Amino acid sequence: MRYQKTIARLHALVDDQVVPGVSYTIFDGEEKTEEVFGASQLQPTTQPLWQGALYDVASLTKVVGTTTVMMQLVQDGKLSVDDEICRYLPTFGDERVTIRHLMTHTSGITGYIPNRNQLRPDQLTQALLGLHVGEDFNQRVKYADIGFIYLGWIIEHFYHRPVQQVIQEAVLTPLGMDQSTFQPIAAQCVPTEIQSQRGLIRGSTHDPKGYILGEHCGCAGLFSSLSDLTRFGQAMVTDNLAGILTNETMDHLFVDQTPMPGYHGRSFGWRVLPTCDNQPHMVIYHTGYTGTWMILDRQTKQGFIMLSNRVHPSANNPEFIERRHQLVQTYLQEK
Secondary structure: OOOHHHHHHHHHHHHOOOOOEEEEEEEEOOEEEEEEEEEEEOOOOOEEOOOOOEEEOOOHHHHHHHHHHHHHHHHOOOOOOOOEHHHOOOOOOOOOOEHHHHHHOOOOEEOOOOOHHHOOHHHHHHHHHOOEEOOOOOOOOOOOOHHHHHHHHHHHHHHOOOHHHHHHHHHHOOOOOOOOEOOOOHHHEOOOOEEOOOEEOOOOOOOHHHHHHHHHOOOOOOEEOHHHHHHHHHHHHHOOOOOOOOHHHHHHHOOOOOOOOOOOOEOOOOEEEEOOOOOOOEEEEEEEOOOEEEEEEOOOOEEEEEEOOOOOOOOOOHHHHHHHHHHHHHHHHHO
16 A cells, blocks of 8 residues: 555644644545544534534645636736735835745744734725835845735735635636635635633634635635645646646746745745655645645645644644644655
């Protein structure tokens, strides 16, 4: 059986109580290995995980939704990745920052927002647009949500609709991702964290900025199922997302796109990783804070989608991060 070590590590996540449960797919072309096991929640009572559960996929929203729509705008000639963002967000004052910087996490945008999680949507929007560019600009990759919040607003500049509505219309519906939504029914969702202010979070986004910004957030907020994300992953590696993207656009996603010289491991939206096989090439990879990830190999038409709610009952779970790294490396060695 293929992927024995990877699958053993996935089961160990549940056996060692690192996550309540796991839903995963490993696919080679049309051939799939899938499992759903463990619990959907541990508190206030333990409940079993079920097939078809919806997960808060957190930052997978960035690549499934926001990146895909941005690349559609680029290939349609509506904008260039090297356009200055102040052209579309004039309230932002620094003319050096381009769309490429946002999409590769090299913008260096930084700053502290007092009482951020207590602000109203309009106050948070104003505060985020008032952040400044620090010394990391164009120097190194520093992963952050802010760039994809800005990109969501740039999408709204073109579509004149909330970014999450655009993602639904431009990506989810055309791909037949019928279970994926930004407005789920709570009972269909796996819970995330138990917080003092919000209680047991279920059916609303765990991300605090996404929770405030709602449908105007391009960095988080999507709920999806294993089958829908498998559909997305297979479409990415077989037919350019059912023709949503062009072959040329897909080529761009699988190479380093950072503006600095050398390899820095970031494409547009996605992270790029080298494979471990006899013909080294790049795969694309992304994670979600809640305990999700996706690895896709266009050259071999393979993929690995893993969904968990590792922030339940508490987000204080550093062991998951180390285990995730081990799992990704194990999969890349076995594939």
